[in-house]
Amino acid sequence: MKLFAIFGDPVAHSRSPLMHNSVFKNLNYKACYTRVHLKDGSKLRETFFALGLSGANVTVPHKEDAYKACDEVRGFAQNIGVVNTIINENGKLIGYNTDADGFMAAIKEFENIEKVLIIGAGGTAKALASRFVQDNLKVSILNRSENKLAYFKNFALTCQDWDSYKSSKYDLVVNTTSAGLKDENLPAPKEMIEDILQNTSFAADAIYGKVTPFLRLAKEKNLTCKDGADMLLGQGILANELFTNNELGTSDIKFYMQKSFEL
Numbered sequence: 001m002k003l004f005a006i007f008g009d010p011v012a013h014s015r016s017p018l019m020h021n022s023v024f025k026n027l028n029y030k031a032c033y034t035r036v037h038l039k040d041g042s043k044l045r046e047t048f049f050a051l052g053l054s055g056a057n058v059t060v061p062h063k064e065d066a067y068k069a070c071d072e073v074r075g076f077a078q079n080i081g082v083v084n085t086i087i088n089e090n091g092k093l094i095g096y097n098t099d100a101d102g103f104m105a106a107i108k109e110f111e112n113i114e115k116v117l118i119i120g121a122g123g124t125a126k127a128l129a130s131r132f133v134q135d136n137l138k139v140s141i142l143n144r145s146e147n148k149l150a151y152f153k154n155f156a157l158t159c160q161d162w163d164s165y166k167s168s169k170y171d172l173v174v175n176t177t178s179a180g181l182k183d184e185n186l187p188a189p190k191e192m193i194e195d196i197l198q199n200t201s202f203a204a205d206a207i208y209g210k211v212t213p214f215l216r217l218a219k220e221k222n223l224t225c226k227d228g229a230d231m232l233l234g235q236g237i238l239a240n241e242l243f244t245n246n247e248l249g250t251s252d253i254k255f256y257m258q259k260s261f262e263l
């Protein structure tokens with residue numbers, strides 16, 4: 001029996017255990033997936049081994065610590081220094097990032113996206129910004145504080161904090177902050193969010209399982225919106241393929257993960 005887990009702080013809200021266990025149970029894969037409330041990200045590696053895990057997912061705020069915890073990082077995660085999936089390969093921790101491709105799958109139906117505003121400058125923002133740049137989209141970043149913007153400035157992206165914000169037109173605005181996750185906060189002052197939503201066609205939030213104040217406002221303005229559930233599904237399918245070494249079919253994984261959303 002293999003054991004998998006998700007590490008985060010908070011982690012109680014995570015649907016990943018339900019999603020992965022639904023796949024393992026229904027497809028008779030001998031594995032179980034649990035959650036670990038980890039406060040100190042620097043303890044990730046030792047906790048992973050102490051629990052005897054075969055693999056893990058990592059959520060807020062430990063994805064950059066997860067990158068540091070790995071012996072080797074593969075694929076897209078190398079570009080961004082942010083890991084959300086870890087595989088135990090013969091005692092070595094191998095890191096991947098499945099968030100960005102999961103998000104791209106989630107917004108497939110949004111058409112003619114050329115200009116994107118990302119609100120937030122954490123791990124998810126880095127993953128999405130790098131993925132958007134790869135697709136030649138024009139990317140701007142807006143973050144509460146200035147200090148996390150340095151990473152994005154290195155890629156010559158337009159960066160603003162709340163003090164330097166200037167109104168502009170976008171096709172898509174994505175909230176990647178944790179504002180609205182445990183509270184009822186907007187990701188920026190209300191007048192700024194009003195202005196941003198007035199000047200975009202599509203809005204997406206990485207948060208799932210609730211209508212955040214950001215999405216509520218976007219819906220009031222009749223924008224085409226998406227919460228983080230499809231992104232969650234997309235990254236989960238890719239992570240499960242890594243956990244099971246592609247032994248299960250993608251469409252079966254998708255079917256049973258979607259079924260777990262009904263629980």
Ligand code: NDP
Pocket residue numbers: 059060061063099120121122123124125143144145148176177178179180181185186187188206207208228229231232233235
């Ligand atoms: P990080 O901790 O790396 O970054 C958080 C960012 O949010 C920082 O830029 C921070 O700004 C900003 N922030 C936090 N609180 C507020 C606030 N009250 N107002 C404005 N800005 C705020 O988090 P992640 O990037 O890892 O995750 C962000 C969100 O995305 C989480 O809610 C997570 O649940 C969700 N997520 C969903 C996924 C899915 O599958 N649907 C996948 C990945 C993430 P500052 O720099 O000023 O502190």
